[in-house]
Structures are given as structure tokens and as C-alpha cells.
Amino acid sequence: MNSRKKRTLCTLMLLLCGALILAGCGTTTPPAQPSGNTPAAGGGEPAAGEPINVGFNLELTGSSAEFGLSGQNGMKLAFDKVNAEGGVLDGRLFNYISADNKSEAGEATSATTRLVGENVVAILGPMTTAAVLGSIQLVTDNSVVLITPSGTNARLTINEDGTLNPWIFRACFIDPFQGEVAANFALDALGAQTAAIAYDIVGDYSVGLAESFKTTFEAAGKTVVSEERFSAGDTDFRPIIENIKATNPDVIFVPAYYNDDGRFVAQARDAGLTVPILGGDGWGSGDMVGIAGAENMNNTYYVDFVSIDDPSLAEFVSEYEAAYGRAPDGFSVLGYDSALMLIEAVKKAGGIEDPEALRAALENLGEFTGVSGTMSIDPETHNPAKSAVILEFVDGVKVFKQKVDPK
Amino acid sequence: MRWTKYLIWLTAAAAVYGIVYLLAHVGIVSRFFLLTMVQICIYIIMALGLNLITGFTGQLSIGHAGFMSIGAYATGIFVVTFGKPVSAALTELWGDRGVTDVAYYIFILTSLAVGALAAALFGLLLGLPTLRLRGDYLAIATIGFGEIVRIVLLNTKALGGASGLPVKQSVDWATAYWLMLLSVVLVYNFVNSSHGRACISIRENEIAAETMGINTTKYKVMAFALGACFAGLAGGIYANHMYLVHPNSFGFLKSFEILVMVVLGGLGSVTGCILGAAVMTIMNNVLAPFPELRMIIISVLLVVMMIFRPNGLMGATELRLPFRRASATGAEEGSGHDL
Numbered sequence: 001m002n003s004r005k006k007r008t009l010c011t012l013m014l015l016l017c018g019a020l021i022l023a024g025c026g027t028t029t030p031p032a033q034p035s036g037n038t039p040a041a042g043g044g045e046p047a048a049g050e051p052i053n054v055g056f057n058l059e060l061t062g063s064s065a066e067f068g069l070s071g072q073n074g075m076k077l078a079f080d081k082v083n084a085e086g087g088v089l090d091g092r093l094f095n096y097i098s099a100d101n102k103s104e105a106g107e108a109t110s111a112t113t114r115l116v117g118e119n120v121v122a123i124l125g126p127m128t129t130a131a132v133l134g135s136i137q138l139v140t141d142n143s144v145v146l147i148t149p150s151g152t153n154a155r156l157t158i159n160e161d162g163t164l165n166p167w168i169f170r171a172c173f174i175d176p177f178q179g180e181v182a183a184n185f186a187l188d189a190l191g192a193q194t195a196a197i198a199y200d201i202v203g204d205y206s207v208g209l210a211e212s213f214k215t216t217f218e219a220a221g222k223t224v225v226s227e228e229r230f231s232a233g234d235t236d237f238r239p240i241i242e243n244i245k246a247t248n249p250d251v252i253f254v255p256a257y258y259n260d261d262g263r264f265v266a267q268a269r270d271a272g273l274t275v276p277i278l279g280g281d282g283w284g285s286g287d288m289v290g291i292a293g294a295e296n297m298n299n300t301y302y303v304d305f306v307s308i309d310d311p312s313l314a315e316f317v318s319e320y321e322a323a324y325g326r327a328p329d330g331f332s333v334l335g336y337d338s339a340l341m342l343i344e345a346v347k348k349a350g351g352i353e354d355p356e357a358l359r360a361a362l363e364n365l366g367e368f369t370g371v372s373g374t375m376s377i378d379p380e381t382h383n384p385a386k387s388a389v390i391l392e393f394v395d396g397v398k399v400f401k402q403k404v405d406p407k
Numbered sequence: 408m409r410w411t412k413y414l415i416w417l418t419a420a421a422a423v424y425g426i427v428y429l430l431a432h433v434g435i436v437s438r439f440f441l442l443t444m445v446q447i448c449i450y451i452i453m454a455l456g457l458n459l460i461t462g463f464t465g466q467l468s469i470g471h472a473g474f475m476s477i478g479a480y481a482t483g484i485f486v487v488t489f490g491k492p493v494s495a496a497l498t499e500l501w502g503d504r505g506v507t508d509v510a511y512y513i514f515i516l517t518s519l520a521v522g523a524l525a526a527a528l529f530g531l532l533l534g535l536p537t538l539r540l541r542g543d544y545l546a547i548a549t550i551g552f553g554e555i556v557r558i559v560l561l562n563t564k565a566l567g568g569a570s571g572l573p574v575k576q577s578v579d580w581a582t583a584y585w586l587m588l589l590s591v592v593l594v595y596n597f598v599n600s601s602h603g604r605a606c607i608s609i610r611e612n613e614i615a616a617e618t619m620g621i622n623t624t625k626y627k628v629m630a631f632a633l634g635a636c637f638a639g640l641a642g643g644i645y646a647n648h649m650y651l652v653h654p655n656s657f658g659f660l661k662s663f664e665i666l667v668m669v670v671l672g673g674l675g676s677v678t679g680c681i682l683g684a685a686v687m688t689i690m691n692n693v694l695a696p697f698p699e700l701r702m703i704i705i706s707v708l709l710v711v712m713m714i715f716r717p718n719g720l721m722g723a724t725e726l727r728l729p730f731r732r733a734s735a736t737g738a739e740e741g742s743g744h745d746l
Contacts, residue, residue: 100698105653117437204569
């Protein structure tokens, strides 16, 4: 046996392990210099004070990477802009640290732990509900504010027993509101008498939207004729599409994420279902049309936080395109707005040394104008009251259809 | 001789504990470092369990995360249901004293045992019918099992459904560390017992083993249940440390990750799978500051590994203490080291 060679290799591997452990220790030394990602601020030294550390806990890889990357672009844009203007509080700049949660709850806990260890004053993200759930306890224990740009589940800020999670905030409206908006749109604008719902039982998000759609739709005296379930990642929707087709609904509501819904829409059109198909903000990604095909996406609508062709967004859109060379989506806008919320709160709190003051400042932010419109945060629930938009796909292009205000 | 060996291992283990404890106490290492420690311990226990099934008994199982989630949920529900009443009763009995904490700690350890036993039970139930299958068929059956567990958990509202089950953090790295060592000792002794040798004989040649009078189904089920038991224990530690138990955290990819750890470390090597689990977890966490490159680097390293060391870091051999064989024979120079 070639033991010498084996031994050398094993020693090498052990050395590698040791080096990795040491490297792990190395990252935990208190950052005298802001680590990585420090945006250039006109080349000059910060005027006064240490930088303000902000953590991004985002879905940079995994099944929801599209959301995380868009959100991250928006957040970076907001911080780069305020840094270029000289920062806040007499020249303190923002230093952002990015962490990937692989679109998974356990990894999100891990990412939050890392960020808390880097002494961040606030965490922006995660974008999806389950990943936020994995971070709540940790930020609460460590008095770090967490703002999720697009975690729409009601339970993130309000626990099941009705108590508030004081350290969790969000820049978006909650799930039930989206279902409500979609149902009202189906009733008023499309004049639907019957509806079918197909939702992803695996996702809490999808279940929440489906429930509120059904409640609102049935409250108006109309009927939901078919309720079909699937699991995220399913590729063959033909059986449930056949079931839906048999009940002949006026409209179909499919509130899951873009990859599943893209396939659903394509297969529904193949099966000859031409009725309008509605969705939630999980459709707000560039890939949806690519998956379903532009032709198939005609006569589909979805609820979103913001419409990119809204004239009031023109400035943001041009800045975003100049920075990243691509058009922003709803998640970039929400990422940008969550960063704006934090910047406003830091200014209002007058410092970052007292986490409780920062938290109180966010809670009492009052009327606040972000890119996605004017919103106000309810101190009781930490949910912002803001308007929603309906977008229509016309030959593969999202077109602003109408704006819906909270009732 | 034997005792000196154990003593040295024990001293080394205690030394690692002491160093980390000191560093944590002084505050030199961060929370993230300690979390990494716990994750390493969890994955070592997972890898040990899978190594019993796949490495030593030769049964390809790709549903190990399923057992982990059963353990995590069993422990989580036990703690969530009984945690508050037990804590209240103990405080009433002894007041706010150290003995209360000790009693509660015992309760937490009990919850871990509940998780391990629940997983073992499912291992037994799954093993009895499926271990009559061989090779690919068993692999497919175990994938199916893992997915069934995930989907059932996702759809059971009482267990939190798609929102997951929030559990208070009550296991620290030290508990995870000692439980990991306990698992290592248990697996090492099992493998070196007559039961373990029976398992290895099944891996080497099932027909020959049967001819020699070994009840192959019995030993396969035994290894399977034991492996599931360790996965359940790891799941229990996960539940008590990670704040949230979510079905999607135990998907097919997690099962695959564990298999990668075992294959990377060396199928059929206890020290190998410890090394594999540690390397994979450390790489994942050390590369965390480079999210764009993390998964690519890990994948490239795996490809390189499989080209240059197709049998894993350790192959089927064990890491041994230097003096043991060196003193037995000095003929083959250096062969007593490392391997």
C-alpha cells in the first residue's frame, strides 16, 4: 500500500482544515476597517464618525435567488446614494455586509448570527417568509432591527397569540391584502362570477393569499368553484388544469412564485384555458415570461407593490439602469424602500448607539415617502398601509393596469 | 496500551472543549464561530448515522434528512408542549436555584432522547419492508420516504405547517459537542463489535454473508434503525439550537449533503466522516462572506476530490494514534503514522 503518498495527502487535508478553522477565527476579529463592500464616497475619507454597519440577509442563491439579488441591488443603490451625498448624522457613512441564506430557514439563522457578530445595527431582508421566521428570535435577543422588504406573511410581525414582534418591520403590505386586491379586481374590473384557485400547499405565502382571495370573493356573493393544490417545484400541472377546466371558471387565481406559475400558465394555455389568470407579487420577476412564453402570458394579471412604468418612478428606474444595466422589478423597489426606511429612522433617532431608540424611531416613522409610494407604519402591527397596483402582461411586457388603495 | 489510547483521545477531546470554552468565555470567538461548532457537531452525528447505513452496511440511503426532521419535530414538539409546564413546576419546587436549571437541562436531554427514539422507530418501520430491496431500489425508496416526511410535515397545521415550528434555544455548543463525542464512541464500538462485523460482511458480499449464517435482514434493519436514531439526535440538537424547525430545511438536498460528507470523508471510516462533515460545514461557513462564489468553490473542490481521491479523504481506513503500530513493527518505516 502506498502509505507515504496517502499520508502526505491526509496531512495536506488536515492542514487545509486547520487553515479553514483559523480563517474562520480571522473573520471574527473586530473589524477595525469596514470589511469589504465599502462603497467609494468620492474618494475622500469619511468626514466624521465610524461607519454604520448594516447587514443584508438575502436569498442570493437557491430557489428564490431572483428576489434576493433584485432586493440587494435596490438596497445598495439607496446606501450608495446617501453615502455619495455625505452620509447621515454629520458624515457617518453606511457600510453594508451581505450574507447569503440560500433561500432556506436554517441558513438564514446562520446568516443572521454572522451579521449580529459583525455588530450590525440593522438587518435588511430576508425577502421570503420562512427565512425571516428563522431570524426573529435571534434579532430580538440581540436588539437588532430587522426590516424585510417583501416578507408578506402576517405572522412575521404579529405572533399567533396576538403579541407584537417589536424588532421586525416590513416595507410591504401583508398577504391577506394581496388576496383581497386580486379578488376585488376579479369582481370589479373583470366582472367574474366564478373563480378557481390553484395554490402551492408547501408555501405559507401561497396558502395565505388563496385564503384571503376566497374570503373576499365569497363575501361578495360569488362562488369559488374549484380549489386545487400543488407543491412548489411540480412540473406537471395538467391533472389539476383538467379539473379546473371541467368547472369552467371565469377567472383563475394562482398565487405562488414565478417558476411554478410560469409552468402553470403555459400548460393551462396549452390545455385551451383562455380565461384571465391572476397572481400575487411572486410573479414580479423577469423570468415569468421566459418560462411561460409571451403569447401565453396574455390576459394574465398580478398584484404588485409597484409598477415600473409608473411616471413617479422614472428617476429611480433611470438610476437603477445606470447602475446595473437592467430594469428594476418590484423587489428592487422594495429593497430600496426598506433601506430608505432605515436611513430615515437613523436620522430620526439621531444616532445608532441605542438600539431601542432606533427601533422606536422606525416604529413611529409616521407618514413616509418611498419609491413605491407614500406609506405609514402602524405602530401596533408594524405593517405599512400603502397602495397596491395591478399589472397586466401584454405580449410579454408588464403594463400598469390600475392602482388599488387599502380599504 | 488500550487504555492509554483512550486516555489520549479523551484528553484531546477535553482539550478542544477547554480551548473553545475559554475562547468563548473571554469573548474572542464570535457567536457565528460557536454556531459553526454546533453545526459541525450536528453534521458529524448525521454523517456517523449515514455511514453506519451506507458506509459500513453498504445500503444506499438518500433519505437521511427525513429522519433528521422526524427527530427535530419530535424534540421540538416535546419541548414546546412540556417546556413551560415543566419549567413552572420546577421553579415552584425549588425556586430560582441552580438545581432548577439542572433539572431543566435533564428535561432538554430527555427531549433529545425522544427525538432520537422517534427517528429510530421510523427507521425500524421503514427498514423492515424496504431493506428487502437492494441497491438502486432502496435508494429510491428512501428518497420517497424523505419526501413523504417533508410533505406530511408541511401539510400538518398542528405542527406549524409551512410556517415551521419555533423552538426556544436551549442547547449550547458544549452539549452538542459532548453528544457528538458520545455518538462517535458508540458508532466506533458498534462497528468494532460482532454486530458491526456482520454489517461489514453484508457490505462486502451479501450472499456470502447469508451463506455464513448471518441474518442479513436483521443486521440491515439494525444498522438502519441505529443510523436513523443518530439522525434523530442530530435533528433534536438542531431543533433546540436553531430557533425554527422548518420542513424545507430537511429536503432532498440536505440528504444529499450528508451523503456528500460521508463520501468525501470516506465510506466506512468513522474518522473519515467526522473529517468530511467538518470540512463541508467549515467550508460552507468560512466562504459565507463570498456568497456569489461559495457554491461554485465547494462544487469545484468536490469534483477535484473525486478525481484525486475517489475513495474520500480517509478511504475505508481510520485515523490512528502514531505510536500504536510504530511500536508493533518498525519494519515499514513511517507506516504507523496517520493511517
